[in-house]
Amino acid sequence: MKNKSLLPDDLHNYWTEVANTYQWKKKWDQLQTGDFEQVNIEWFQGAKLNITENCLDRHLEKRRNKKAVIFEPNNPQEATSFLTYGELHVSVCRFANLLIKQGLKKGDVVCFYMGMTPELLIGLLACARLGIVHTVVFGGFSSQSLHGRLLDSKAKMVVTHDGSFRGDKIVGLKSMVDEALENFQQIGELAVEKVLVVKRTQSEIQMKPGRDYFYETLIKDCDIYCPATSVEAEDPLFILYTSGSTGKPKGLLHTTAGYMVHVGNSFKEVFQIKENDIFWCTADIGWITGHSYITYGPLLNGTTTVIFEGIPTYPSPARFWEVIEKHHITHLYTAPTAIRSLEKFGNDIPEKFNMSSLKVLGSVGEPINEEAWHWYHKYVGKQRCPIVDTWWQTETGGIMISAKAGITKLKPAHASLPLEGVLPILVDEKGNEIHETVAEGNLCIKWPWPSMARSIFGDHERFKQTYFQTYKGLYFTGDGARRDHDSFFRITGRVDDVINVSGHRIGTAEVEDAINEHPNITESAVVGFSHDIKGQGIYAFVTPMKSSADHEILKKEIRDIVQKIIGPIAKPDQIQIVKALPKTRSGKIMRRILRKIVENDLANIGDTSTLLNPECVEQIIKTKNN
Ligand code: WT7
Numbered sequence: 081m082k083n084k085s086l087l088p089d090d091l092h093n094y095w096t097e098v099a100n101t102y103q104w105k106k107k108w109d110q111l112q113t114g115d116f117e118q119v120n121i122e123w124f125q126g127a128k129l130n131i132t133e134n135c136l137d138r139h140l141e142k143r144r145n146k147k148a149v150i151f152e153p154n155n156p157q158e159a160t161s162f163l164t165y166g167e168l169h170v171s172v173c174r175f176a177n178l179l180i181k182q183g184l185k186k187g188d189v190v191c192f193y194m195g196m197t198p199e200l201l202i203g204l205l206a207c208a209r210l211g212i213v214h215t216v217v218f219g220g221f222s223s224q225s226l227h228g229r230l231l232d233s234k235a236k237m238v239v240t241h242d243g244s245f246r247g248d249k250i251v252g253l254k255s256m257v258d259e260a261l262e263n264f265q266q267i268g269e270l271a272v273e274k275v276l277v278v279k280r281t282q283s284e285i286q287m288k289p290g291r292d293y294f295y296e297t298l299i300k301d302c303d304i305y306c307p308a309t310s311v312e313a314e315d316p317l318f319i320l321y322t323s324g325s326t327g328k329p330k331g332l333l334h335t336t337a338g339y340m341v342h343v344g345n346s347f348k349e350v351f352q353i354k355e356n357d358i359f360w361c362t363a364d365i366g367w368i369t370g371h372s373y374i375t376y377g378p379l380l381n382g383t384t385t386v387i388f389e390g391i392p393t394y395p396s397p398a399r400f401w402e403v404i405e406k407h408h409i410t411h412l413y414t415a416p417t418a419i420r421s422l423e424k425f426g427n428d429i430p431e432k433f434n435m436s437s438l439k440v441l442g443s444v445g446e447p448i449n450e451e452a453w454h455w456y457h458k459y460v461g462k463q464r465c466p467i468v469d470t471w472w473q474t475e476t477g478g479i480m481i482s483a484k485a486g487i488t489k490l491k492p493a494h495a496s497l498p499l500e501g502v503l504p505i506l507v508d509e510k511g512n513e514i515h516e517t518v519a520e521g522n523l524c525i526k527w528p529w530p531s532m533a534r535s536i537f538g539d540h541e542r543f544k545q546t547y548f549q550t551y552k553g554l555y556f557t558g559d560g561a562r563r564d565h566d567s568f569f570r571i572t573g574r575v576d577d578v579i580n581v582s583g584h585r586i587g588t589a590e591v592e593d594a595i596n597e598h599p600n601i602t603e604s605a606v607v608g609f610s611h612d613i614k615g616q617g618i619y620a621f622v623t624p625m626k627s628s629a630d631h632e633i634l635k636k637e638i639r640d641i642v643q644k645i646i647g648p649i650a651k652p653d654q655i656q657i658v659k660a661l662p663k664t665r666s667g668k669i670m671r672r673i674l675r676k677i678v679e680n681d682l683a684n685i686g687d688t689s690t691l692l693n694p695e696c697v698e699q700i701i702k703t704k705n706n
Contacts, residue, residue, distance in 0.1 A: 087112050091527055094501045095123075098345045099337075099530075102380075103138050104129045105310050108337075112528060116553050119544045121528045122314050123338035130308035131317065131340045132209045135379035136169045137308065147384045150358070151198050152403055154245035154390035160406075163198060165382070168205075171198075173306035175206035178298050182274055184237060186211035186309055189319065191235035191272075192365075193217045193226055193253055195244025196389045199278045199295065200365050201375050203239050204318075208336075211311040215319040215331070218366025219244055219251055221647040223259035225329075227270075229321050230260060232331055233537060234271045239295075243281035247394035254285040313337035319537045320368055322474040323587035324546060325558070325577035331537035332474050338530030339477050340380065346479040346499055346531075347377030350468050351411050351440055352486055358437070360386040360403070361413040367584070368474040369444055372531075373413060377478075392418050397425040401433040401460075409435075412460070413442035413470075416452050417582040421613045423455045430459045440485040441467045445583025446615045447571050453492040471495035471571050473557060474585075475547065477531030480504065481569050489566075496568045503527045506563055511551035522575060523561040524554040577671065579608035579616050586650050588671070591618060594645040595638055595652075600624050605661050605669045606652070609678040617653035619678045621661055621700065631657050654678075654705050660696040662688065677701055 096111055109126030139146075144166040151161045163171065184190065190207050192214060194200045200216070207214040215233045217226050230238065238261075244251045254277055261272055277285070278295040287294075317336045321329040347353065359378050363369035365387075378385035386407060392400055400422060404412060422429070441461050443453075448469055457467055467490065470482040480502050481495040488496055498504050506514045506521030514521050525532075532555070536543040550556040560572040574580060577588040588606040595604040604622040611617035624634060635655045642651050662670040676685045677700055688694045 086115055087527060091501055091503070095341065095530060098501070099124065099341050102129070102341060102344070103134050108313060114528070116528070116548050116555055119540070119548050121532065121534060123528070123530045124313035124341075127313040127337055128310045129313065129337055129340070130209065130311060131336055131376070132172060132205050133308045134340060134344070135205060135376065136165065136172060139165045139382045140169060143382050146382070148379065149198050149201065150384060150386045150407055152386060152388045152390070152407070154247070154394065156395065156399070156402065161198070168202070170304045171202045172205040172209055173304055174299055174302040175199075175202050176209040176306040177302040178276075178295070179206055179210060179212060179237075180306070181298070181302070182237065182276075182293075184210070184212055186311070186315075187213070188237075189213045189215055189233045189235040190237045190239060191215050191217060191230055191233060193219060193238060193240045193257060194278065195219055195241050195246070195251070195253065195280060196364060196387055197241070197278070197280060198387055201387060204365070204371075204375055205379075208317060209306060209308050211309045211315055213316045213318060215321070216366050216371070217321070218364055219253055220366075220649050222644055223256040224264065224645050225647055226256065226260040227264040228328065229331070230270050230272055231268045232321075232328075233319050236271050237274045237276060238272055239276045239278065241278050241280040242285050243283035245281060245389060247391045250281050250283060252283060254283070258286060258288075311336055314534070318371065320371065320474055322368075323578065323585050323590055325587055326589050327542075329587075329590070330539075330542065330546070332533040333535045333537045334477055334531070335534050338532070340376065342501075342529060342531030343372045343377045343478040344380030347373060347383075348381050349484055349499060350470060350479050350482045351413075351442065352484060353381055353383050353411070355382075357410040357439070358384045358386065358407055359411045359413070360388065360407070360409045361442075362388060362392070362400070362418060363413075363415070363444075368477070369413075372478050392422055397422055398429050398432070401430045401435060404435045404438060405433045408437040410437055410439045411442065412438060412440075413444065415445040415583040416443055416448040417446065417614055419443070419448070419452045419456050419460075423452065423459075424613070427455075427459050435460065435462070438465050441465045443467060443469045444472075446580045447573055448493055450493045457492075466490055469493070469495045471559075471569070475533045476525075476529070477533065480525070480529070481571075491566070491568055494564075494568045494570045498569070502529050504569065505554070506561060507551055507554065511554070517563060517567055518565055520562045520572075521560070522551075523557045523559045523569075523571070524551055525557065526554060579606075579618055581608075581616055581618060581649065582614045584649055586618065590646060591620065591642060591650050591652065594642045594650070595620060595622060597645060598638055598641050600626055600629055600634065601638070603661060603669075605671055605674055607671050607675045607678055609654070611653065614653075618650065619654040619656070620652040621656050621658050621674055623658055623660060627659070656700070656703065656705050658696070658700050658703065660693050660699075662694075662697050662700070663692045665690070665692050667692070673697060674700070677704060
């Protein structure tokens with residue numbers, strides 16, 4: 081028997097109307113089934129489709145010669161390249177034919193570990209064309225992290241670059257893949273059979289016969305058309321790993337139809353896109369932002385999207401403004417951390433450029449502080465461009481709370497109102513919904529929405545536990561928020577053990593586990609602290625076994641081990657070596673106290689007398705880094 085939908089009528093009607101604007105091979109029998117108690121959510125049951133027909137084929141009649149992708153290389157001296165919708169369609173078809181020839185089929189998983197070039201976007205769409213599941217691993221993660229993700233996702237193929245340009249550095253991606261495939265075999269059996277290498281830096285690399293192939297060689301023989309496989313609404317589209325408050329990174333599983341409907345619609349609604357707009361999202365495709373608003377969102381709407389290979393400060397901190405001028409960018413979507421880091425170089429830098437093409441500015445990834453908001457508004461948007469502060473998560477797939485550009489009233493540092501079809505609420509500690517308009521509480525979502533993650537790949541139980549256990553019948557976001565008299569939401573930040581470093585989520589437990597791998601470390605506790613540029617930084621308290629160890633050497637070794645196990649993004653900014661960590665009598669580390677210490681909020685440390693070792697608190701305060 082089919083599950084009944086409990087979705088209220090207005091949500092039901094809204095999503096039906098939105099879904100009807102897409103191209104389906106077969107429409108759904110039921111719009112939505114399942115609920116947050118069972119955690120068995122489905123959308124568009126019975127429907128068949130292919131998301132790439134909606135991203136590409138559908139546009140060919142009117143937009144064949146319109147630019148789909150603008151590629152801005154790391155080095156501004158290198159020529160920019162373009163792909164029209166017609167060309168992108170051909171490229172995707174050829175890549176899909178390559179995958180078929182290599183023996184991949186619907187339901188297989190392909191992992192992408194690449195720099196930001198058009199082949200990455202093309203590769204994702206090629207997978208989607210065939211019902212192959214993609215999983216992108218950000219190129220800043222270590223070979224050990226890559227190994228873990230390959231193991232968990234059971235990927236059969238890895239697509240990589242020989243190397244990737246990042247500012248004045250080259251990241252040796254292929255050699256990291258080699259390490260991931262060869263150095264950790266003891267941890268588990270990988271399913272990877274093939275490695276496809278796209279040439280980019282012409283770096284010298286090892287190619288293993290029978291396993292490694294050059295993309296350039298194989299693609300030559302691939303036909304320019306490939307029919308789009310018909311997939312079910314709930315067939316998986318991709319897996320994307322993200323950190324949580326406990327355990328290993330989780331592979332969030334997103335499925336096809338719901339993701340398409342919500343992501344395409346939120347892009348249109350939030351950014352108020354017009355036909356000739358040029359949309360630039362500065363994120364990396366390795367994060368959800370790059371999936372939803374570089375790749376799928378713009379293409380579903382027939383918009384021109386920019387792929388930027390570089391970093392904001394190379395070759396100079398004027399790079400963003402140069403790119404805006406050069407490509408007549410109308411929409412800039414970036415992170416508060418990037419805004420703060422560029423602001424630091426002075427107001428006169430953006431003023432040297434003609435940025436009159438800009439119409440809308442976006443912010444994502446972390447709460448934007450008022451100061452950065454005003455700078456962004458004044459010096460980038462010249463007081464003319466609305467800022468949309470978009471709140472969402474890897475788990476939500478698409479934007480959930482945001483102003484609509486030019487429609488919603490602007491209020492600095494407020495994500496503002498939920499999108500239509502989305503119902504966020506605030507709950508108190510006990511999980512009771514707070515009905516007063518003006519309130520503060522934990523942010524939950526009350527009803528299923530189409531682009532929500534359906535599971536954690538391979539561990540549905542953990543999915544239930546993580547998001548649906550804290551408050552029964554609700555999806556818990558892990559964020560706290562305030563709501564004002566206009567019903568505008570202001571996100572205050574994570575309320576769990578997750579640190580948001582430069583808009584990237586780092587689980588404290590994961591960093592602690594990495595630090596504890598050091599032979600001279602007994603235990604560690606990691607907390608976040610306010611950081612001018614990054615939003616939050618990572619502060620690690622560690623207890624060495626041998627207190628005689630040279631502290632500077634030990635700190636360097638700790639940074640190195642975190643870089644090796646997780647990647648450079650998780651390296652602690654501050655390390656404090658302590659004799660003991662504050663613990664409860666049952667042995668639990670009191671991170672709350674450590675957080676108060678790093679924030680210099682000593683007045684609110686609270687009663688420490690019930691601790692197992694109250695004396696260590698004083699000690700930690702005395703020896704605290706500056
Ligand atoms: C966490 C999700 C959404 C894509 C990028 C990050 C924080 C995200 C905002 C915002 C305040 C924000 C939240 C959220 N966050 N956007 N506009 N205002 N906080 O995706 O890595 O899944 O992280 O980022 O804390 O839970 P993510």
